[in-house]
Amino acid sequence: MEIETLAELDDHLDSGEPLSGLRLQNLDLSGHAEHLAAHGDLTGLVVLGGTVPPAVAEVLLHRGAIVFPGIADAPVDPWRGLYFPDDLYAGLEQGYAATPDARAYAWFVDAKLRTDAYCTLVRAIHDDSVTDELDEFVAGRSVVGIMGGHALQRHSEPYAAAAGLGHALAEAGHLVATGGGPGAMEAANLGALCRTPEAVEEAVRRIAPVPGFRPDVTPWATVALAARAVVVGDEPPGASETLGPTARSLGIPTWFYGHEPPNVFCDVIAKYFSNAIREEGLLARSTAGVVVLDGAAGTVQEIFQAVTPLYYARDDAPGPPLVLVGREHWTETVPVWPALQALARGRRMEQAVHLVETVDEVLPLLPSVAPAPPP
Known part of the structure; x- marks a missing residue:
């Protein structure tokens, strides 16, 4: 207990x-x-x-x-569980390198520490604590995972479309979960966090002058935190266990990809040291489906991780839908769709995989969320 x-x-x-x-x-x-x-x-x-x-x-x-005992010389508290954006970006006014997020990544990649038994134990305890609280956080929720590349720029039309998708899914009652990084992931988290279409447009307008996190994370994160404050107000966040039933936006990033900073438009952030645990956990918790926007190698890897359980699913349980968005991208630029069609042919998986042109076609393919009972 x-x-x-x-x-x-x-x-x-x-x-x-x-x-x-x-x-x-x-x-x-x-x-x-x-x-x-x-x-x-x-x-x-x-x-x-x-x-x-x-x-x-x-x-x-x-x-x-x-x-x-607590771990005194590690840059993370291995027992704490989930993070709020302000936890990871504390001290940003002194530059990103001074933040807990950046210091944890530096500690993670230190060659002397990677194989040190003590540090390995700290990372394992940390990730287990994150998993424990994450399971409690998503319990009973309809979760839709959105995958997509980190390179999407804030001032682009595809970014605005991804934000619109995140908002539509959250308004329909889904908890929107992403890999928690920049680009398409940030856009979906931003849209989900905002309560109105007007708030989505305003937040995108505020952050567009700093379109990407390269070459310097500091201005990218600073403008985003200011935009987030407008969306949610300046009140301190509530406890994650009380946020769970009302949360709309979840990020699950990893220090394995520490060069990609976490986005701040999440109700909570489940950040892992182990990328394998993080990727499997994100897909396993996407109980209402996975939506895939434009991406490259990392996104392709996630597609086939999602496909494997669909391929081997029982005939009476085809699994949650997998929806690829962008016909040209997934048939010609990165021709994943033909491979999925070949794998699905003659299997129940055919009912679960979809290719659409725009984000507007996604929501009807996902299971609807039963309305909450009246108080």
């Missing part, structure tokens, strides 16, 4: 029930030494991160608990 708040912990301690099997996640246990000691044997209790003063640690360890 996971305990994620002090109120939950206090209730359990007061109940007198045994603590074996509990997982205390990222809690401040200051002042809890006596209360924990009163339970005698603590074998099977696991403390994951948080604040564990010496007096509490002594009680825990001497009575059989397992304590995983």
Whole structure:
């Protein structure tokens, strides 16, 4: 049983029930030494991160608990789970290199740390914590994944179209999930975050003067954070667990592609060190379908990752739809569609894969979302 708040912990301690099997996640246990000691044997209790003063640690360890302390010299808190955009871009006024996002990437690519057992453990714990909270965040939601290249420029028509698609999907009740990076991913997240078409147009207008993240992430992120503040206001974000039912925009990026900064137009960001876990997780959580905009090698890889479960799906369960947008791009520029047709021929997969010309044709191909019950 996971305990994620002090109120939950206090209730359990007061109940007198045994603590074996509990997982205390990222809690401040200051002042809890006596209360924990009163339970005698603590074998099977696991403390994951948080604040564990010496007096509490002594009680825990001497009575059989397992304590995983916080990591003092890593640029990330491996126990924290999901991020808000301001978490990753704190200190941006001093330049992108000073932000937690950039420092985490530098730590990740450090040659001496890549194979260090301690750092490998920190990254694994971090990614598991992200997965744990992400599962809770998307539970019960209709999730549509949008894939597309990072090179799409903010002042382009395709960018505006991708933003319009993200908005339409969110308005239809879907949670829009992307790889969380620039370009088409940013556009879809932006559109989903905005509550009106007018807000989408205004946000795109505000960020268009800095069309891409090269050569410097700092102005690209600065103008985006200012535009986001207009969209959502300056109030601090709520807890991710309370945002889940109302969230519209989710980004799932990776430090493996650290040269691509995360976009800020997400309700929350699930950022991973492992790209393999991140890619599989994004596709697996796209329960209502995957929409693919223009892209190159990375996007093609994601297409075939999405195709594999469709190809092997049972006859009575063809799987969520996979929709490729742009006939010329996917039949001539990057001729993926002919390969998909060949794989799908004679299989139930034929019902799940689609090629359309524009984003306006996407929504009717996806399952509709049942309206929320009245309060």
